[in-house]
Amino acid sequence: MLGDYEKFILNINKKTGINLALYKEAQMKRRLISLYEKKGYKNFQDFYQAMEQDAGLLNEFLDRMTINVSEFYRNSRRWEVLEKQIMPKLLQKNQRIKIWSAACSTGEEPYTVAMMMSNFIPLSQLRILATDIDENVLAKARLGIYPERSLNEVPEVFKKKYFTEENGYYSISPEVKKSVVFKKQNLLDEPFGSAYDLIVCRNVLIYFTEQAKDILYAKFSAALKPGGIFFVGSTEQIFNPGKYGFETEDTFFYRKK
Ligand SMILES: C[S@@+](CC[C@H](N)C(=O)[O-])C[C@H]1O[C@@H](n2cnc3c(N)ncnc32)[C@H](O)[C@@H]1O
Numbered sequence: 001m002l003g004d005y006e007k008f009i010l011n012i013n014k015k016t017g018i019n020l021a022l023y024k025e026a027q028m029k030r031r032l033i034s035l036y037e038k039k040g041y042k043n044f045q046d047f048y049q050a051m052e053q054d055a056g057l058l059n060e061f062l063d064r065m066t067i068n069v070s071e072f073y074r075n076s077r078r079w080e081v082l083e084k085q086i087m088p089k090l091l092q093k094n095q096r097i098k099i100w101s102a103a104c105s106t107g108e109e110p111y112t113v114a115m116m117m118s119n120f121i122p123l124s125q126l127r128i129l130a131t132d133i134d135e136n137v138l139a140k141a142r143l144g145i146y147p148e149r150s151l152n153e154v155p156e157v158f159k160k161k162y163f164t165e166e167n168g169y170y171s172i173s174p175e176v177k178k179s180v181v182f183k184k185q186n187l188l189d190e191p192f193g194s195a196y197d198l199i200v201c202r203n204v205l206i207y208f209t210e211q212a213k214d215i216l217y218a219k220f221s222a223a224l225k226p227g228g229i230f231f232v233g234s235t236e237q238i239f240n241p242g243k244y245g246f247e248t249e250d251t252f253f254y255r256k257k
Pocket of ligand 1: 066067068069070071074102103104105106109131132133134137185186187188201202203204233
């Protein structure tokens with residue numbers, strides 16, 4: 001007999017293609033139970049039945065399960081390492097750099113990559129792929145309007161050069177916007193591209209089970225060129241990088257051998 005949550009996992013998978021079994025269970029359950037209790041449902045089954053009738057509720061569920069917080073230059077010290085130590089080496093070998101920001105949320109991360117890269121390459125020559133499973137965040141990313149607090153770590157020169165402020169909100173400039181292409185993609189279910197020089201995938205792997213991470217590290221490694229860099233979040237060290245053909249380049253940066 002399947003339990004309440006196991007049945008919910010199956011139903012959600014059928015309805016949306018999202019496999020909740022690949023997300024850490026205790027954490028995910030806690031988030032979803034707090035949502036359905038707030039909405040007045042007793043268990044996952046009631047919650048799912050209500051979702052079948054109410055697209056708004058399904059949307060709220062999606063919003064709750066995908067944790068969307070982001071900011072520009074998140075863990076800014078790491079971005080400094082990328083810019084000062086890693087990019088110059090990557091650019092020595094290639095003039096054309098292929099970049100992917102995976103699980104990009106509302107766009108702060110790929111736009112950070114674009115601004116940082118503008119120190120090396122004209123933005124008009126840059127194309128960054130940015131993907132996320134959640135259409136709502138992608139719509140916000142394409143819009144490119146942010147509250148002041150997400151810009152705390154943006155260097156002053158870039159703030160002046162690439163943002164315009166109106167009523168406390170900051171719009172990212174069209175030239176930065178044009179350098180990023182946003183696309184919907186489920187990392188756990190869809191194929192990856194290939195021959196990337198840099199893949200940034202931060203603050204999403206922590207939500208996945210060890211089994212899912214194992215598969216994803218191998219897929220990210222296969223998607224990189226030899227010598228390409230995989231940049232992860234600041235709680236997301238890979239414990240056995242060699243297993244996936246990576247060597248540690250710096251803390252939270254892995255180089256494909
Ligand atoms: C906490 S945000 C991280 C945003 C950004 N990378 C950063 O570090 O600031 C996690 C993002 O992962 C996305 N996500 C969750 N599961 C995903 C999946 N299976 N495939 C693609 N994106 C996923 C969520 O929609 C959310 O936008």
